[in-house]
Amino acid sequence: MAAAIDGYLAELDRALRGPRRVKTGLLREARDSLVDATEAYVDLGLTPEVAARRAVDDFGEVSRIAPGYQAELALAQGRRTALLAFASLIVQPPIWHLVSWQAAEPDPLPGLAGVLDMLVSRLGTLAVVVALLAVWASGTGVRRLGANPRVIRLTGIFAFTAAATFSPIGLMLALFSPATGPMALARLPIALVVLILPMLLVALNGARCLTTARAATTAR
Structure with missing residues (x-):
């Protein structure tokens, strides 16, 4: 009994791309x-043996079953990426306000630091709004938009754009800060921990969005 089912599930597993935990859950449901x-x-x-083969035949060929599963995996990856981007962006203002306060930086910041600070503030607000829209589009918004791989692809592109935008601006702010003393030295390590590393994770999930969206498009 197990051989026919295990072979079918192995083929289905190879056909799917997406978050491992979600895929494991889908395969477990299929096995059940x-x-x-x-x-x-x-x-x-x-x-x-005959019963297992009959059950597999009734379940449907992998080529027919996979698209539905792949669409669900793409949505899960899109939502995960959007939530990660939102969380990474929304914590930045309070953290950097605290750092600026501890460093006794002037408000507004002078020179290039001031321009960068204003730029990251405005772009950050826009990015948070876009991240929330992406969360909605890959969640409750599916009722209106459907399981559209294009939405997941756009979420991946947004993730890359956010990472490529805020990482260098954050580093430049850390380098051109007018702060002096210990906090001036701490700004760069803080930027690496609370901004660069999370943005790298956002970019990695953005790449996974593109992969799962491509798989969902191909599986249709």
């Missing part, structure tokens, strides 16, 4: 359905 169907056929008098 196949096992239940097999047991039902066994109760009707079929041998376990």
